[in-house]
Amino acid sequence: MTRFLFWFHTGLVVAGFAGLIVAAGAAILYLLQSSQLKSRHPGKISLELPSLERLDRIHFESLSLGVVLFSLGIVVGLLWAKKLSRMNELAGDPRVILSFFTAALYWGIWAVRFSALRRGQKIAAGTVLIFILLLLTFLSPHRGIYFS
Amino acid sequence: MEIFVLGLNxxxxPLELREKLSIPNHKTQELLRVLGERRIFDERLLLSTCNRTELYGVDGDAGQAVLEAKKFLSEYSRVDLETLEEKLYILRQPDSVEHLFSVASGLDSMVIGETEITGQVKDAYLEAHKNQQTGKVLNALFQRSLRVAKTLRSQTEIGARKVSVASIAVDLAEKIFGNLKGVRVMVIGTGEVSTLVTKTMTAKGALPLIVSSRHYERAAELASRINGEAIPYDEYESRIEGVDILIASTLAARVLIHEPQVRGWMRRRHERPLFMIDLAVPRNIETAVEKLDNVYLYNIDDLSEIAEKNRAFRKSQLEDCFRLVKTQTRYFMDWFLKEFDAQCRERS
Incomplete structure (x- = not known):
């Protein structure tokens, strides 16, 4: 069971991460297209890129999927740690803390976009910044829980 | 057997002469019949657009047929033969073939790379074909010319960038909204350019709202023509929430739309992108609105500048296009000479 939970946790985190990579990519392209159109002299890049509407849709859909899968991954990871009775060790793990923080930020930006309070350039820029934080999360020190 | 083209463009x-030689659609059939009765060329086709009138023909007796054709054009236009001859070009194969391929592809048009001409060439061919004025040579030549036009579009970027203000505005709108189906366009003012832009957008599925401060009847009339809605000026702000594209084109000598106003609109619109096109001179929209997130502001100079850049880009494609046309002309002439080799040899 613990092995299953471990692989389930890993699979969900990887799938969520993939969704968030797509979201960050779409957000970068959105910002690029948007700045091209704002410049009033859109060049060849603008012609090659999809419309803002399409990029926004790809961004929002992949963000939604990524956030849900990534968060589920965290929850399954907690269940796995609980199963191994190693919950205490997680409390001081920088990577785990950063993961929680990043997921919370992702949920925040998702909620703002979902409620249509804001959209467009600021949301796209927010997604890119949180993605950078996510990358830092993966690079942060990790104590690790291993099978005994 | 030779392929000729006589015409002017x-x-x-000049326009005065082109007007005289211009052939309205309803007269083409009759003129083709007269050409047939007088046996001017063995096969014949008339192509007349706003910028050119051309007579394509195939005949074994070059000198006589061309002379008869010139007389016919002079008679039709009521321009004396001498004056007409000064402006007329007469091309024989392979130049006539190359010329048609260039014409059909829009390379010889006033607006380089325009596509309307391909449809006009097709219509001219269908008309002559329907009236049994074409034969093996012109059928093959005109069908090939339409294929050449298609090849040029797919293998070069001659038609990739738009060159009219209206189509550039539509392209930009599509880069923002993807598809214009259901997109709301509000037009303040009923100027000529704004009407043209609105019509082009409406043709793509956009829903127009025409606002007028002074000529409500004109706005209502325009709205009914393009299946839109007319609203009085004092109501336009209450409808702004549902609008995606705002075109301003009034004669007002002052700025009508200010930055704080647009900021408020954007809040109410939950920051949905807003494409603003200011076609008025002096401008109707304060330039500071371009700094607002999700607001895309273009004025008439911006659109004209893009058009100019795109025209230059199309010109840069001409070398590749003419190279392709020359290759296609060679292929056609190879087929033509092989097919009519016996007759050609007989003649020589």
Whole structure:
């Protein structure tokens, strides 16, 4: 069971991460297209890129999927740690803390976009910044829980 | 057997002369019949657009047929033969073939790379074909010319960038909204350019709202023509929430739309992108609105500048296009000479 939970946790985190990579990519392209159109002299890049509407849709859909899968991954990871009775060790793990923080930020930006309070350039820029934080999360020190 | 073209166009003749030689659609059939009765060429086709009138023909007796054709054109236009001859170009194969391929592809048009001409060439061919004025040579030549036009579009970027203000505005709108189906366009003012832009957008599925401060009847009339809605000026702000594209084109000598106003609109619109096109001179929209997130502001100079850049880009494609046309002409002439080799040899 613990092995299953471990692989389930890993699979969900990887799938969520993939969704968030797509979201960050779409957000970068959105910002690029948007700045091209704002410049009033859109060049060849603008012609090659999809419309803002399409990029926004790809961004929002992949963000939604990524956030849900990534968060589920965290929850399954907690269940796995609980199963191994190693919950205490997680409390001081920088990577785990950063993961929680990043997921919370992702949920925040998702909620703002979902409620249509804001959209467009600021949301796209927010997604890119949180993605950078996510990358830092993966690079942060990790104590690790291993099978005994 | 030789392929000829006699004609004049915007490069060789002034408008007054082109007008006289212009052939309205309803007259083509009759003129083709007269050409047939007089046995001017064995196969014949008339192509007449706003910038050119051309007579394509195939005949074994070059000198006589061309002379008869010139007399016919002079008679039709009521321009004396001498004056007409000064402006008329007469091309024989392979130049006539190359010329048709260039014409059909829009390379010889006033607006380089325009696509309307391909449809006009097709219509001219269908008309002559329907009236049994074409034969093996012109059928093959005109069908090939339409294929060449298609090849040029797919293998070069001659038609990739738009060159009219209206189509550039539509392209930009599509880069923002993807598809214009259901997109709301509000037009303040009923100027000529704004009407043209609105019509082009409406043709793509956009829903127009026409606002007028002074000529409500004109706005209502325009709205009914393009299946839109007319609203009085004092109501336009209450409808702004549902609008995606705002075109301003009034004669007002002052700025009508200010930055704080647009900021408020954007809040109410939950920051949905807003495409603003200011076609008025002096401008109707304060330039500071371009700094707002998700607001895309273009004025008439911006659109004209893009058009100019795109025209230059199309010109840069001409070398590749002419190379392709020359290759296609060679292929056609190979087929033509092989097919009519016996007759050609007989003649020589």
């Amino acid at each position: 915007h490069k060789t003749a």
